[in-house]
Amino acid sequence: MSQWTPHDEDFEQRVRDSFARQKIMATLGARIAQVAPGEVAIDLPFSEQLAQQHGFFHGGVLSTIADSAGGYAAYSLFSPEASVMTVEFKINFLSPADGEALRALGRVIKPGRRLTICDVEVYASKAGRESLCAKMQQTMMCIEGHPGIHRAG
Amino acid sequence: MSQWTPHDEDFEQRVRDSFARQKIMATLGARIAQVAPGEVAIDLPFSEQLAQQHGFFHGGVLSTIADSAGGYAAYSLFSPEASVMTVEFKINFLSPADGEALRALGRVIKPGRRLTICDVEVYASKAGRESLCAKMQQTMMCIEGHPGIHRAG
Amino acid sequence: MSQWTPHDEDFEQRVRDSFARQKIMATLGARIAQVAPGEVAIDLPFSEQLAQQHGFFHGGVLSTIADSAGGYAAYSLFSPEASVMTVEFKINFLSPADGEALRALGRVIKPGRRLTICDVEVYASKAGRESLCAKMQQTMMCIEGHPGIHRAG
Amino acid sequence: MSQWTPHDEDFEQRVRDSFARQKIMATLGARIAQVAPGEVAIDLPFSEQLAQQHGFFHGGVLSTIADSAGGYAAYSLFSPEASVMTVEFKINFLSPADGEALRALGRVIKPGRRLTICDVEVYASKAGRESLCAKMQQTMMCIEGHPGIHRAG
Numbered sequence A, B, C, D: 001m002s003q004w005t006p007h008d009e010d011f012e013q014r015v016r017d018s019f020a021r022q023k024i025m026a027t028l029g030a031r032i033a034q035v036a037p038g039e040v041a042i043d044l045p046f047s048e049q050l051a052q053q054h055g056f057f058h059g060g061v062l063s064t065i066a067d068s069a070g071g072y073a074a075y076s077l078f079s080p081e082a083s084v085m086t087v088e089f090k091i092n093f094l095s096p097a098d099g100e101a102l103r104a105l106g107r108v109i110k111p112g113r114r115l116t117i118c119d120v121e122v123y124a125s126k127a128g129r130e131s132l133c134a135k136m137q138q139t140m141m142c143i144e145g146h147p148g149i150h151r152a153g
Helices: A011-021 A023-028 A059-075 B011-021 B023-028 B059-075 C011-021 C023-028 C059-075 D011-021 D023-028 D059-075
Strands: A031-036 A039-045 A083-093 A101-110 A115-126 A129-143 B031-036 B039-045 B083-093 B101-110 B115-126 B129-143 C031-036 C039-045 C083-093 C101-110 C115-126 C129-143 D031-036 D039-045 D083-093 D101-110 D115-126 D129-143
Touching (some): A011 A059, A059 A115, A059 A129, A059 B059, A083 C129, A083 D083, A101 A129, A129 C101, B011 B031, B011 B059, B039 B059, B059 B083, B059 B101, B059 B115, B083 D129, B101 B129, B101 D129, B129 D101, B129 D129, C011 C031, C011 C059, C039 C059, C059 C101, C059 C115, C059 C129, C101 C129, D011 D031, D059 D083, D059 D101, D059 D115, D101 D129
Antiparallel strands (some): A031 A039, A039 A101, A083 B083, A101 A115, B039 B101, B083 B129, B101 B115, C101 C115, C115 C129, D031 D039, D101 D115
């Protein structure tokens, strides 16, 4: 399904292990929904604790799961010794994030030895309908040989 | 100190009231540190619950307080009936967000009837030293006459 | 083919007329390759006059045709009286823009009454092969009733 | 005046030599106005050939000189053997670029071994008054040991 070939067979386990160490994900209630080479989906059920003042998901919460979805999409293609760091991202909010749950779907557009560029879409589901509510374009960096020093991986 | 003139005298109270309704701010432990016309600072003490797997603040958490700091900087210059919505933002992560606390300082660069452009700097403080760890450029929208329908204000 | 419905039948002519008034397009040697509702492609043959110091297309030249491709994709869905303005864009350069020609393909992701969000891909063609060399995410504004005052439309 | 220390004494000559090889700069009519460590200004007089359909500078033209101003600000701090490449940038257009000339002022915010982050402001001057018309946040990459292969340096 994915157009990318992972570096090692254990890419999914590496992604899930690193995700489990990101305590903010448990704080928000986010979980990994899918891991494929260069593609990672993260789900987040709604809770009032994640809302802005009108009761929708706060834009920063969307950004947080989108950043991790893109970051792990990149990380899934790295060698086992490498770690991943977000250089920067840009996100457009297309409609209010109103729904029972969010899904952030991160995909690698262009893998590279040092920099990997990802595209992330965030969908809100409400009463069985999904709508695109945000879109992110993101630059990730691969850091070789420092497995312990990384932000998103 | 600020170069901007607020629309009404009660701008600070409007900002603080709206901030109090953003439940995600309490969830993270963020608080408003300063409100001036077109300038808002938000502080966030470190907690393990906000970390990525290496123990630093997650980039999405920085984005969340930066988005609100810039959003409220814009909102402070709006008329009392208006609400504020984030159109988009872009954030660069300049160094690991390693420290006891973060401060996001949002400033209006260009106010406008519909769109307001803001610049937000995020500082990490560690052992008494502050360092710039992220920089955001952000586009906010003013929505007149719908005081209830807004994302960040 | 396109998922969007134009406001009027003359959308293609409106786009071509406005493009013809953008003198920078003739200066660069760019021409419209395709106009569909919410989708516009612009072609640009290589010339040394457009190069950076290593002989490839300058990144700013890519940005210029990408900005117009996305801008006209948005404009194609506007009402005949409206004009279009670029609020902002973000562009990633994925590989050197090395080739005989570029094609910028702009597509509307989310149309809106005021703001329209577009995605633009820039391809370089060399010896019969096309490669994605840049990707832009862009925010356009619709201005009603001021047909003369617009930046990209 | 600048807070940065250049790697070598000849930084200004390196910047000017590389700029002279960017043929697009001569095509547009742009020239370097100032070079300091980590700071480069580029001027561009108005010409109809650079306009969008309403007669103002096209946004892509602003982006082009802003990209080079930030790129050379970064390059001024590199070692003599290194070259510079634009990873990505984001630009907000704050007001119509209406005037007799533009000045793009690029400044390094955060230098780094691999990545350097810059901020670029673009001013339009009209009848003796300057106004900020665009703001860019930009990520540059340093490539060691390939003096010939670079986009902006």
